Amino acid sequence: MATVCANSQNPKVLVVYYSWGGNTRVVAEKVKTQLGSDLVEIVPVTAYPTDYSECVAQARKETKENFRPEIKTKVDNLGDYDVILVGTPNWCSTIAPPVATFLEQNRFNGKKIVLFVTHGGGGLSRCESDMRNIVSNAYFLKSGVFSGSKVSSSDDDIAKWLKEIGLK
Numbered sequence: 760m761a762t763v764c765a766n767s768q769n770p771k772v773l774v775v776y777y778s779w780g781g782n783t784r785v786v787a788e789k790v791k792t793q794l795g796s797d798l799v800e801i802v803p804v805t806a807y808p809t810d811y812s813e814c815v816a817q818a819r820k821e822t823k824e825n826f827r828p829e830i831k832t833k834v835d836n837l838g839d840y841d842v843i844l845v846g847t848p849n850w851c852s853t854i855a856p857p858v859a860t861f862l863e864q865n866r867f868n869g870k871k872i873v874l875f876v877t878h879g880g881g882g883l884s885r886c887e888s889d890m891r892n893i894v895s896n897a898y899f900l901k902s903g904v905f906s907g908s909k910v911s912s913s914d915d916d917i918a919k920w921l922k923e924i925g926l927k
């Protein structure tokens with residue numbers, strides 16, 4: 760049988776996320792705590808507007824144009840990880856542009872990739888399918904989907920999902 764992970768008994772796990780308003784950060788930190796993994800924040804070179812309407816207007820334009828903003832984040836040792844969980848807010852029904860930049864700038868060949876999304880009612884929308892269009896040659900596990908307004912009480916849901924995908 761093909762070995763999916765370099766070390767499938769004790770996989771090395773990275774959680775990487777972007778968060779504008781803090782919800783996705785809450786989930787990312789809970790995942791990190793539950794798995795004892797490493798955690799990296801995706802930071803755009805130019806921060807998005809702090810005003811909600813301005814941010815939505817910019818996000819609409821960027822997602823429509825497939826714009827990839829520059830990011831400060833670089834994970835030099837990405838190759839060391841077997842499993843990478845990627846967290847994003849649902850922005851205009853897709854992944855936030857800084858996350859798309861991160862996915863495009865890195866190679867995930869042979870790794871397990873797991874998306875998790877926080878949202879304002881739209882759920883996963885096109886986040887997973889759009890991510891699969893950017894990332895090739897990786898193994899995708901079931902995405903985690905969390906309501907942005909309930910992240911502070913999401914511990915049990917996170918644990919259930921991580922168990923379901925075999926990480927706990």
Ligand SMILES: Cc1cc2nc3c(=O)[nH]c(=O)nc-3n(C[C@H](O)[C@H](O)[C@H](O)COP(=O)(O)O)c2cc1C
Pocket residue numbers: 777778779780781782783784811814815816818847848849850851852853877878879880881882906907908
């Ligand atoms: C620019 C922008 C666009 C959004 N678009 C959507 C959307 O299309 N569907 C949805 O369910 N929620 C949408 N939301 C709500 C966020 O997905 C939700 O509040 C999420 O938990 C925010 O995560 P964060 O606090 O980590 O940024 C949007 C929020 C912002 C700021």
